[in-house]
Amino acid sequence: MAEEPLTVVVTGGSNSSGIAVARAFALAGHQVFTVGSDQARIKAAAAQAGDGVIPLVCDLSKLESVRELASKIHGSTERVDGVIHLVGGWRGAKGIEDQPDEDWDALEQSAITTLRNVSRIFYKDLETSPRGRFAMVSSTAVAAPTAGAASYAAAKAAAETWTLAVADGFHRAQAGNKDEPTDQHSAAVVFVVKALLDAATRREHPERKFPGYTGVEELAASAVGLFDKPAAELNGQRLLLAK
Secondary structure (H helix, E strand, O other), rough: OOOOOEEEEEOOOOOHHHHHHHHHHOOOOEEEEEEEEEHHHHHHHHHHOOOOOOEEEEOOOOHHHHHHHHHHHHHOOOOEEEEEOOOOOOOOOOOOOOOHHHHHHHHHHHHHHHHHHHHHHHHHHHHOOOEEEEEEEEHHHHHOOOOOOOOHHHHHHHHHHHHHHHHHHHHHHHHOOOOOOOOOOEEEEEEEOEEEEEEHHHOOOOOOOOOOOHHHHHHHHHHHHHOOOOOHHHHHOOOOOOO
């Protein structure tokens, strides 16, 4: 755990992974803001995550809305130390020819645009934090795309590329020079999973083994663990959580 409490923003906080990640950070003693697009859902998710988790509503696909979100957060805390970006969504088809434009538009908004907006608005916070961390969740489909998942894999690949560019920004900002070397203190990483698994899905399908799936609790523990490891070792890494 970090030496002092951190301020962490969990985007996509209404889903089961968002609840698990927010809960893990709160239990570790950190200040947590969890963000969703629907007020009722994000309030319920924050209540499930535990005491002290603060729910906020934002349309992350709109840059100005993310700017307003940051302003609200900055009104009650000095800086943001971590952003765990869990916005995504699955769309699939039979093959290349029937990939719908509607699916691509939806994936572009959820997987790419939200990440671009969040990383741009919170970049300075994370770059100046002594323990700045940015993380997204990607898919094994990026390395082995199928025709049916072409749009999904392409969107995730674009999001990964942007995240690795954020990592390069951190590296360049903190590289120092030969006369004044500095320590890397911020990192951007990609968690790679086959699929995420929660308790509700296990209960619904007790007969299934879910090979290669990653439990949302494991993702949450890995997110908290980012702050225990040196930024220089983490920055720009694709961390495989699929088994």
